[in-house]
Amino acid sequence: MENTAQPTPTMPPIVLSPEQLRAHWQAHRGLTRRLIEIYPDEHFFSYTLGGMRPCSALIEEVLNMADLSMPGVRSGEWPAFTADSEGERATTKEQVLARWDQVTEKINAYWPQIPPARFQEVDKAFGLYEGPIYWFLLYLIDNEIHHRGQAYVYLRTLGVEPPAFWDRPQA
Amino acid sequence: MENTAQPTPTMPPIVLSPEQLRAHWQAHRGLTRRLIEIYPDEHFFSYTLGGMRPCSALIEEVLNMADLSMPGVRSGEWPAFTADSEGERATTKEQVLARWDQVTEKINAYWPQIPPARFQEVDKAFGLYEGPIYWFLLYLIDNEIHHRGQAYVYLRTLGVEPPAFWDRPQA
Numbered sequence: 001m002e003n004t005a006q007p008t009p010t011m012p013p014i015v016l017s018p019e020q021l022r023a024h025w026q027a028h029r030g031l032t033r034r035l036i037e038i039y040p041d042e043h044f045f046s047y048t049l050g051g052m053r054p055c056s057a058l059i060e061e062v063l064n065m066a067d068l069s070m071p072g073v074r075s076g077e078w079p080a081f082t083a084d085s086e087g088e089r090a091t092t093k094e095q096v097l098a099r100w101d102q103v104t105e106k107i108n109a110y111w112p113q114i115p116p117a118r119f120q121e122v123d124k125a126f127g128l129y130e131g132p133i134y135w136f137l138l139y140l141i142d143n144e145i146h147h148r149g150q151a152y153v154y155l156r157t158l159g160v161e162p163p164a165f166w167d168r169p170q171a
Numbered sequence: 172m173e174n175t176a177q178p179t180p181t182m183p184p185i186v187l188s189p190e191q192l193r194a195h196w197q198a199h200r201g202l203t204r205r206l207i208e209i210y211p212d213e214h215f216f217s218y219t220l221g222g223m224r225p226c227s228a229l230i231e232e233v234l235n236m237a238d239l240s241m242p243g244v245r246s247g248e249w250p251a252f253t254a255d256s257e258g259e260r261a262t263t264k265e266q267v268l269a270r271w272d273q274v275t276e277k278i279n280a281y282w283p284q285i286p287p288a289r290f291q292e293v294d295k296a297f298g299l300y301e302g303p304i305y306w307f308l309l310y311l312i313d314n315e316i317h318h319r320g321q322a323y324v325y326l327r328t329l330g331v332e333p334p335a336f337w338d339r340p341q342a
Contacts, residue, residue, distance in 0.1 A: 014185065015192050015290045016305040024309060049220070050327025119186045134187040138195060139337070145313050146336055149320025156221025165317055166310070 018119065021134075022111045023170065025141050026104065030169035032062070032148050033100055035162060036093060039155065044093055047154055055154055058147040059096060060089070065140055067103045069125065070110040073133055074118070078126045189290065192305075193282045194341065196312050197275065201340035203233070203319050204271055206333060207264060210322070214329055215264055226325055229318040230267060231260070236311055238274045240296065241281040244304055245289070249297045 016024070036044075036059060045056040072078035090096045119134040129136060152162040187195070207215075207230060216227040243249035261267045290305040300307060323333040 014287075015189055016186055016303075016309075018186055020303075020305070021186050024306070028313070049324055050329075052324065052327055116185075132187075132191075134191070135195070138187075142199070142313075142316050143336070145316040146320040146323075149317040150324050152317075153220055153223065153321050153324040156223055158221075165314070 018111070018114060018116065021137065022107070025137070026107065027168035027170055028141055028144055028148075029066075029100070029104060029107075031163060031165070031167070032059070032144055033097065034169065035148060035151055035155070036097060036100065038160065038163065039093070039151070040158060040160065041093055043154075043158055044096075045091070047158065049154060049157060052150065055151045056090070056096070058151060062140075062144045062147055063096070063099060063103055065143065066107065067099075069136070069140060070106055072123070072125055073137065074110050074114050076123055078124070080126065189282070189285065189287065192308065193278070196308070197278065198339035198341055199312055199315060199319075200237075200271075200275060200278075202334060202336070202338070203230070203315055204268065205340065206319055206322055206326070207268060207271065209331060209334065210264070210326065211329060211331065212264055214325075215267075216262070218325055218329065220325060220328060223321065226322045227261070227267070229322060233311075233315045233318055234267070234270060234274055236314065238270075238277065240307070240311060241277055243294070243296055244308065245281050245285050247294055249295075251297070 036055075039055055044054070046054055048054050068079055090099060114133075119137075120132050122130065122132050123136070124130045125136045129139070152165075155162045207226075210226055215225070217225055219225050239250055261270060285304075290308075291303055293301065293303050294307070295301045296307045300310070323336075326333045
């Protein structure tokens with residue numbers, strides 16, 4: 001007997017739903033938040049390895065990209081992405097964490113407004129990066145994982161145990 | 172006039188297709204392959220920072236997880252994931268790259284055999300990690316990005332410029 005519950009060839013298969021992608025991203029953001037929390041205050045804005053940027057600058061990039069992207073992801077309103085876009089620079093970890101939480105809320109507020117068909121639409125993020133919206137969202141997530149992995153090395157060389165990579169708080 | 176091409180509430184929206192996820196992963200794997208290629212031979216198996224594992228061990232983990240997961244992802248045949256699963260350890264970068272290419276082919280061979288509904292099925296990967304298959308696949312990809320980001324720091328401290336993060340070769 002044929003199983004009629006199987007997707008037909010005309011219905012594209014689901015890898016994950018928009019809500020699952022939001023939860024996946026926010027779980028990664030929860031892990032990154034933990035890393036910021038345990039990062040020693042006296043090293044957060046200054047410690048570097050190999051001529052790279054300090055943890056604060058890596059986190060600022062991740063935070064700005066998420067913050068500034070949301071209107072574009074939802075409906076194509078991309079601001080210019082320049083050094084000026086960044087606004088006032090945080091000078092304490094508390095300021096960074098407060099902004100982190102604001103962006104967490106912003107993502108959750110914008111997400112349900114993203115039209116379902118939008119994930120497959122091709123757009124030019126910030127007028128620069130052309131591709132489907134799902135691809136751009138994965139770029140944001142991957143870039144966060146990439147830089148957080150680098151901050152793990154910074155922490156290890158400072159003698160601090162980073163949070164477990166697999167343990168992701170939900171937001 | 173109503174646009175009947177819009178998804179109905181009963182049709183779950185598509186974030187990305189299985190083929191798009193495969194291409195996304197393979198593009199990341201192409202970038203990781205580039206990193207292995209430019210990593211100095213004399214440091215690949217030995218250089219470390221902060222008491223971490225050398226690049227070879229990070230890459231071996233990523234490679235083993237992808238290799239051993241494919242039958243499980245496709246149809247639930249999970250081998251036990253132990254140190255013994257790893258088989259013979261590579262001792263040269265050429266061996267690592269050759270195995271990398273074998274796993275690239277393996278992923279491409281298994282992928283079209285994954286039933287579309289499988290991505291949302293909950294399974295226990297290696298009898299240990301329980302969750303939907305999409306979640307496990309994202310874990311494999313994220314874990315690769317995480318460790319590759321760490322290898323970027325190793326390279327920078329060795330005075331070697333890593334490949335551009337955004338430039339992903341297609342496989």
